[in-house]
Amino acid sequence: MREERMDSSRYKIYSDGSGQDGRVGAAAILLEEGNPRPTKMLQFHLGTTAEHTTYEAEAVGALLAMKIAKEVAKEAEQRGERDAAISHYADNQSVIKALHSRKSKPGQYLINSYRRGAHSFHRAKSIKVGLKWISAHSGVNGNEEVDKAAKGAAAGASSDKADLPAILRKGLKISRSALKQAKNAEVKNAWTQQWKRSPRHDRMTRVDPNHPYKKFQKWRDRLDRNQGSILVQLRSGHLPINT
Structure with missing residues (x-):
């Protein structure tokens, strides 16, 4: 300036x-x-x-x-x-x-x-x-x-x-980056709508109103099913721990 x-x-x-x-x-x-x-x-x-x-x-x-x-x-x-x-x-x-x-x-x-x-x-x-x-x-x-x-x-x-x-x-060529971003947004929106229709949505919302938060989605993509389940249990405070 x-x-x-x-x-x-x-x-x-x-x-x-x-x-x-x-x-x-x-x-x-x-x-x-x-x-x-x-x-x-x-x-x-x-x-x-x-x-x-x-x-x-x-x-x-x-x-x-x-x-x-x-x-x-x-x-x-x-x-x-x-x-x-x-x-x-x-x-x-x-x-x-x-x-x-x-x-x-x-x-x-x-x-x-x-x-x-x-x-x-x-x-x-x-x-x-x-x-x-x-x-x-x-x-x-x-x-x-x-x-x-x-x-x-x-x-x-x-x-x-x-x-x-x-x-x-x-005119310009259609951008591959824009197409990829649009497709990712479409997939994310479809997943969100599917999640909201799931019976688990209301139950999970009562436990964690912020679920599914962005970091969870990023972590989930790098985890297998068992690891993802543990992550949800940790987030919701329902992980059984042996003492």
Whole structure:
């Protein structure tokens, strides 16, 4: 937060991804020196949380930010602003680390697209872009503005295709990570409903209102039937102990 306020860059770009009500979106905005309102904004609606993750949305936000940076640099150079600086602020450390790492992660093709764009940008432009982290709840105006824009994108708002990076114009591949998360949630919900219909549910709830708690489910998956039975007895205080 302090670093952002001390940043003297003439142009500041903020990017963000958002998951809202089962849908996912991303946005990037530009704030110019002396103007508290965004002068450029790009939004992209990815789809549902069953198809895409918020991590992907953050990566898409970075792509949108790079698209804005290219436009800003071109316009600045046309005006003769050779010494202008651009700062790109993002609040997701995982994406920032991925952009600087060669280790493959889900949605890697988005990260690779950003890298290619950044490489060509820095080769062609005298103006440079600095990628920086900012806390999601910093109270910084730019961060608040892009948060609203990303939520709007999650709700369905998207910029014209012609204004978007080429990789986004045809839509995105469905994420394996999102499919896995959706399937796990479906299985967990089915198990919970089955448990609630079980005659053991009411009996166990009287003994332990918090059963089945998350840690129990994780432990249960690593235990055999006898060990699981002992765990339940310990939790409920009904384990017979020989004295």
